[in-house]
Amino acid sequence: MDGDRGRSVDAVIFGATGFTGERVVRAAIRKQKQEPGFTFAIAGRSVDKLRQVLNRCKQISGLGEFEVKLIEADVSRPESILEMCRQGKVVINCVGPYRFYGEQVVKACVDAGTHYVDISGEPQFLESMQLRYDQQAREKGIYIVGACGFDSIPSEMGVAFTKKHFDGDLNSIETFLSFKAGPEGTSAHYATWESAVHGISAAAELSPIRKQLFAQRLPRPTHKVEEKKVFYNEDVRGWAIPFPGADRSIARRTEYLEFTEQNHRPVQVISYLKTGSIINTAQIVIFGALFMFMAKFKFTRDLLLKYPKVFSMGFFSHEGPTEEQMRNTSFRMEIVGRGYSQKLSSPDEVHTAVPDKRIVAEVTGPDPGYNATSAMVLESAMTILEESGQPKSRIPRFGVLPPGYAFENTGLIGRLHDHGIGFKVISKDA
Structure with a gap:
């Protein structure tokens, strides 16, 4: 991995203005209250809409006030996606359909040396990403793990x-x-x-x-x-x-x-x-x-x-x-x-x-579809953050991996119990 120097946050939630993305933001806010050392940013095409998501979250009982970095990123502008990926240790990609919008983010994560998780349930996308980027992700020392939501x-x-x-x-x-x-x-x-x-x-x-x-x-x-x-x-x-x-x-x-x-x-x-x-x-x-x-x-x-x-x-x-x-x-x-x-x-x-x-x-x-999925993808990202780079990581290897192979020996099941x-x-x- 390129290293964490210059990365401003632990996780970037891309697609935070979408229906599921907003649920992931809420889960991340709760996680930040439980683990104050955890930091995250939210990203999407419109900063105004990102701000609206934050305002809605502030109105939810028990969440209180908070500050989160807003990142403008659009898959039609590859340079903005690459810059987004450079700012976090792991990207949580909530933008689908992934067959149209997923590869741009995977490629940018590989180029930036950033871990990646998503909530895709699209076999064609998931399998083609393994075929195209597994070796590059291994060489970069990063994890690319799709299907970290209800699928699968x-x-x-x-x-x-x-x-x-x-x-x-x-x-x-x-x-x-x-x-x-x-x-x-x-x-x-x-x-x-x-x-x-x-x-x-x-x-x-x-x-x-x-x-x-x-x-x-x-x-x-x-x-x-x-x-x-x-x-x-x-x-x-x-x-x-x-x-x-x-x-x-x-x-x-x-x-x-x-x-x-x-x-x-x-x-x-x-x-x-x-x-x-x-x-x-x-x-x-x-x-x-x-x-x-x-x-x-x-x-x-x-x-x-x-x-x-x-x-x-x-x-x-x-x-x-x-x-x-x-x-x-x-x-x-x-x-x-x-x-x-x-x-x-x-x-x-x-x-x-x-x-x-x-x-x-x-x-x-x-x-x-939403509450469980937001917990699953967030805790998948947290598992990578906590267990990557360790001398004896419980994730078998770097690369493009299905979640069962990546997480079977990690603490993910225990993390999910909390949700x-x-x-x-x-x-x-x-």
């Missing part, structure tokens, strides 16, 4: 937590995500919808990236777990469908690095959405099929982007959820792991029998 900290750290509490060789992990809303329901901001639309449209771009990214073949398990489409799961007592987010693709990167760099046995990870009743499941499947079809063609894709409320049945909007909706929304991720009592000496060896042990764990937390994000084992075989 619960899944990545939940898998890491489950591995640590399983005695034996894990063969597979299935995650089941569910949400609970209050009487006023829940909703999400347009930015998430926009990223999802473009993500589906760019799915074909992933194949050539992955051919380069996963050049080495992993051991093929005898007991291969196939993804199921629509099914009732006895372990979690509910209907489920494949989760449409980035969790599985990010888990694949983590497991690949675990095997090729750490000589750890790879685990099959499959992500599901727990949908409730069969009627609710059918509605979600129909909506999902229509959404994926429309996202593939420019004309219908433009309709999705122009009328998010109409095509999401009111769930996505430019206004986003209300404070009350966020306060009364929570998530739960149930994690079912299966494996073997016996541990083989080498990860290249393959078990021939059917798995004979099971573990069930869970991750729970508040409103996932009401809990990890626990429900049951496990002796």
Whole structure:
């Protein structure tokens, strides 16, 4: 890393005027009260709007008065992004869709020797950044860690937590995500919808990236777990469908690095959405099929982007959820792991029998899209600040890394507990 000389703050929150960015600012203010030595700045295209964010935050009960540096930075002006990156030890990037606006910030962080985290859930962006910038980030001595929000900290750290509490060789992990809303329901901001639309449209771009990214073949398990489409799961007592987010693709990167760099046995990870009743499941499947079809063609894709409320049945909007909706929304991720009592000496060896042990764990937390995400990305940045540059850093190496690989041996899970994000084992075989 270029060193911290001349860097005015620990963290720069880029995109602070966005819906999620403002939540990260609030989390950072609370963090500064808890840890007075922590300093941060906020950045965006308009200093006036940045000032408005600060004024709103000052009105929130318990936050009080504070001074924060404002940095004008715009992805259309690369020199302003580079100057922003030079001012902090780590950049928290909240500006999406990342396929359009992310690489400029990653490149600037590499050039400036600045650590980087974001809240992207876009596989095409995340995987291409690893392919293009991993070696440069290693040489600079910095960490570039994407997907540090709801995509995909619960899944990545939940898998890491489950591995640590399983005695034996894990063969597979299935995650089941569910949400609970209050009487006023829940909703999400347009930015998430926009990223999802473009993500589906760019799915074909992933194949050539992955051919380069996963050049080495992993051991093929005898007991291969196939993804199921629509099914009732006895372990979690509910209907489920494949989760449409980035969790599985990010888990694949983590497991690949675990095997090729750490000589750890790879685990099959499959992500599901727990949908409730069969009627609710059918509605979600129909909506999902229509959404994926429309996202593939420019004309219908433009309709999705122009009328998010109409095509999401009111769930996505430019206004986003209300404070009350966020306060009364929570998530739960149930994690079912299966494996073997016996541990083989080498990860290249393959078990021939059917798995004979099971573990069930869970991750729970508040409103996932905003309150939990702001805590997750901030504490990911704090983990890097505290654990980088140490002689025996618990982050395996510098470079472009998925969060599970970067943080599995760090204190991140403990930090998340302070925000009401809990990890626990429900049951496990002796």
